[in-house]
Amino acid sequence: MPETIPEDSVGLVSPQTMQFDEPLEFACGRSIKSYQLVYETYGQLNANKSNAVLICHALSGHHHAAGYHSMDDKTPGWWETCIGPGKPIDTDKFFVVCPNNIGGCHGSTGPNTINPETGKYWGPDFPPLRARDWMEAQFRLGVRLGIDQWAAVIGGSLGGMQAMRWSLEFPDKIRYSVAIASTMSLTAQNIAFNEIARHAIQTDPDFHDGYYLEKGTIPKRGLVQARMLAHVTYLSDTLMGDRFGRVLRAGDFQRGQYNPIQFEVESYLRYQGEKFSTTFDANTYILITRILDYFDLAREYDHDAVSAFSHARCKFLVISFTTDWRFAPERSREIADALIAAGKDVTYAEIDAPQGHDAFLLPIDPYIRLFREYMQRIADEVNA
Amino acid sequence: MPETIPEDSVGLVSPQTMQFDEPLEFACGRSIKSYQLVYETYGQLNANKSNAVLICHALSGHHHAAGYHSMDDKTPGWWETCIGPGKPIDTDKFFVVCPNNIGGCHGSTGPNTINPETGKYWGPDFPPLRARDWMEAQFRLGVRLGIDQWAAVIGGSLGGMQAMRWSLEFPDKIRYSVAIASTMSLTAQNIAFNEIARHAIQTDPDFHDGYYLEKGTIPKRGLVQARMLAHVTYLSDTLMGDRFGRVLRAGDFQRGQYNPIQFEVESYLRYQGEKFSTTFDANTYILITRILDYFDLAREYDHDAVSAFSHARCKFLVISFTTDWRFAPERSREIADALIAAGKDVTYAEIDAPQGHDAFLLPIDPYIRLFREYMQRIADEVNA
Numbered sequence: 001m002p003e004t005i006p007e008d009s010v011g012l013v014s015p016q017t018m019q020f021d022e023p024l025e026f027a028c029g030r031s032i033k034s035y036q037l038v039y040e041t042y043g044q045l046n047a048n049k050s051n052a053v054l055i056c057h058a059l060s061g062h063h064h065a066a067g068y069h070s071m072d073d074k075t076p077g078w079w080e081t082c083i084g085p086g087k088p089i090d091t092d093k094f095f096v097v098c099p100n101n102i103g104g105c106h107g108s109t110g111p112n113t114i115n116p117e118t119g120k121y122w123g124p125d126f127p128p129l130r131a132r133d134w135m136e137a138q139f140r141l142g143v144r145l146g147i148d149q150w151a152a153v154i155g156g157s158l159g160g161m162q163a164m165r166w167s168l169e170f171p172d173k174i175r176y177s178v179a180i181a182s183t184m185s186l187t188a189q190n191i192a193f194n195e196i197a198r199h200a201i202q203t204d205p206d207f208h209d210g211y212y213l214e215k216g217t218i219p220k221r222g223l224v225q226a227r228m229l230a231h232v233t234y235l236s237d238t239l240m241g242d243r244f245g246r247v248l249r250a251g252d253f254q255r256g257q258y259n260p261i262q263f264e265v266e267s268y269l270r271y272q273g274e275k276f277s278t279t280f281d282a283n284t285y286i287l288i289t290r291i292l293d294y295f296d297l298a299r300e301y302d303h304d305a306v307s308a309f310s311h312a313r314c315k316f317l318v319i320s321f322t323t324d325w326r327f328a329p330e331r332s333r334e335i336a337d338a339l340i341a342a343g344k345d346v347t348y349a350e351i352d353a354p355q356g357h358d359a360f361l362l363p364i365d366p367y368i369r370l371f372r373e374y375m376q377r378i379a380d381e382v383n384a
Numbered sequence: 385m386p387e388t389i390p391e392d393s394v395g396l397v398s399p400q401t402m403q404f405d406e407p408l409e410f411a412c413g414r415s416i417k418s419y420q421l422v423y424e425t426y427g428q429l430n431a432n433k434s435n436a437v438l439i440c441h442a443l444s445g446h447h448h449a450a451g452y453h454s455m456d457d458k459t460p461g462w463w464e465t466c467i468g469p470g471k472p473i474d475t476d477k478f479f480v481v482c483p484n485n486i487g488g489c490h491g492s493t494g495p496n497t498i499n500p501e502t503g504k505y506w507g508p509d510f511p512p513l514r515a516r517d518w519m520e521a522q523f524r525l526g527v528r529l530g531i532d533q534w535a536a537v538i539g540g541s542l543g544g545m546q547a548m549r550w551s552l553e554f555p556d557k558i559r560y561s562v563a564i565a566s567t568m569s570l571t572a573q574n575i576a577f578n579e580i581a582r583h584a585i586q587t588d589p590d591f592h593d594g595y596y597l598e599k600g601t602i603p604k605r606g607l608v609q610a611r612m613l614a615h616v617t618y619l620s621d622t623l624m625g626d627r628f629g630r631v632l633r634a635g636d637f638q639r640g641q642y643n644p645i646q647f648e649v650e651s652y653l654r655y656q657g658e659k660f661s662t663t664f665d666a667n668t669y670i671l672i673t674r675i676l677d678y679f680d681l682a683r684e685y686d687h688d689a690v691s692a693f694s695h696a697r698c699k700f701l702v703i704s705f706t707t708d709w710r711f712a713p714e715r716s717r718e719i720a721d722a723l724i725a726a727g728k729d730v731t732y733a734e735i736d737a738p739q740g741h742d743a744f745l746l747p748i749d750p751y752i753r754l755f756r757e758y759m760q761r762i763a764d765e766v767n768a
């Protein structure tokens with residue numbers, strides 16, 4: 001709970017819900033007749049509606065990107081570091097929109113909501129989505145909010161993948177694309193980690209082939225396992241060493257007796273896993289990791305990223321972090337190289353930071369400074 | 385099945401069993417009254433018994449390091465690449481001994497054997513071992529075989545950790561220590577991966593707090609999960625990319641229809657996990673990963689590796705592989721640096737290889753050449 005709301009926070013915010021009663025057809029060929037999106041907005045839309053920014057969340061994210069839901073809230077939104085008055089995504093200058101994606105589990109229509117046609121949870125029968133399905137839903141939300149063109153579509157990790165996909169799906173509807181700690185496609189190692197996480201969930205006896213909500217249970221063990229594993233990939237080896245090292249939480253190494261030993265890092269990961277398992281839906285985890293695995297920006301352009309990006313009309317900011325081993329700097333350099341070869345306006349920065357993939361969420365000075373200055377230029381342009 | 389045994393293989397071999405009826409006291413303070421070790425030997429002990437080499441196996445290894453058990457054997461021992469006539473560990477020149485460590489699950493006394501005092505499986509009640517307990521058991525095996533001093537103690541990964549520990553536990557009983565793809569202690573990230581693997585096993589409902597054998601079951605899901613995860617850490621990102629990339633085994637990405645997709649890498653990992661789960665004991669997996677986590681070569685020397693190695697009297701060969709991210713080259717450089725500072729004779733080589741941690745098992749030309757030449761020098765010395 002914040003004693004007082006910090007001055008550079010958007011403060012108390014409330015999620016909103018938008019109901020859509022027109023069908024949405026997905027890339028898989030299936031469609032849903034109606035759906036709803038939960039979203040938050042920060043800042044004010046300007047008179048000519050040119051200052052709207054779309055925030056795309058990553059795997060474990062949601063619509064609550066900044067501010068507090070109440071004075072009892074212990075933590076602010078997930079991107080509080082970057083969204084607020086005077087922050088990179090400056091809410092004094094931008095109208096910021098952050099939806100929970102369709103298929104998510106924080107209020108938008110997804111596996112943990114009721115399918116009105118059956119009266120039961122969607123569960124594993126929710127259509128298998130692709131990233132482009134999110135684009136369509138996000139686009140429609142923008143239309144409803146009176147936004148014809150986004151000043152910028154912005155995201156980190158999977159959010160960055162959406163920001164790039166936007167530049168190809170709706171080239172005229174986006175002025176800037178900001179892809180942070182992102183990639184044009186997952187590597188075999190990335191896919192492997194996702195597959196192991198899914199395996200943990202799917203083999204949990206409480207998973208019940210995905211129909212666990214009907215059974216009144218959740219595959220808690222699997223979710224804990226999935227989150228522990230994912231969490232390791234979000235941190236650098238260096239950061240884990242600095243933060244936990246080989247420090248013990250319990251027991252000791254004394255000879256001649258046996259005191260069960262627990263390392264700090266074990267305790268930390270179990271805590272993270274437990275916390276996640278109470279707030280995230282297992283079917284959504286499977287659905288979104290599949291979206292990650294399937295994502296391949298250049299697939300429909302003969303696997304040629306230059307050809308893909310030649311369809312874009314916006315400008316690009318691409319940022320990576322030196323110790324990110326989930327989506328390594330090399331992945332972002334590939335993006336920047338392809339954009340340059342496609343003749344696009346791209347700013348690329350590789351930030352020297354020890355925090356690994358999660359760096360995009362953290363107050364790292366050179367990152368925040370660069371991000372703020374770039375966004376300031378956009379603000380000047382769209383508010384001119 | 386080999387049609388014919390290759391000329392550079394030790395050929396058909398048989399495991400042997402050595403029974404020990406003197407008590408073995410462990411570092412934890414507990415002891416067992418009797419135990420047995422399963423082991424294999426290749427080559428002949430020379431007249432002055434100076435050419436014996438001890439092979440220490442890693443987490444998933446065992447006594448069957450080279451050759452074939454029968455003409456129906458599909459695969460040879462796990463270090464066939466390095467052990468045999470004319471190979472680095474040349475069985476024409478060395479008498480090679482490879483035991484399954486105590487606490488293991490391939491025939492030596494361990495959690496999946498019967499505790500004679502209770503008539504039941506040891507299971508989770510097997511004493512929690514440390515690496516030094518293995519040294520003592522290996523030492524006694526050497527004595528029984530008439531070996532007063534090992535020409536070399538050799539191992540990769542956890543095997544290399546044993547080879548180093550030998551140089552401190554029995555400084556007069558070892559002439560050369562060869563530590564390949566190894567480390568003086570695990571990093572927080574290493575521990576995290578082990579913990580996640582243990583968590584998978586321990587939360588499998590079939591684990592029954594470790595008493596699964598009494599219940600007539602095994603925690604198969606947990607073992608599959610543990611192995612899939614470990615396997616990813618044994619391979620480099622590059623190798624996984626080269627071998628699997630984003631190739632599909634099933635399904636396709638066509639729009640407008642939903643064909644469930646499976647990547648090659650998923651299929652491969654599931655196969656590896658399934659195979660492992662039928663051959664490895666879950667309690668042993670927990671026991672050995674704990675040994676890995678606890679291992680800290682310098683702990684009892686004020687955490688000063690130079691001080692630790694000052695007790696050694698042997699010479700050292702240390703080898704690392706550029707893309708090994710489990711025990712990175714930096715870990716081996718720390719070993720080499722400490723040995724140099726301690727005034728020891730050390731040869732250190734960092735092999736440029738794309739295969740990651742598993743490189744120590746593979747026929748990588750510069751690695752094999754260096755290893756062979758180094759071992760040749762030892763052979764000349766001990767057979768002189």
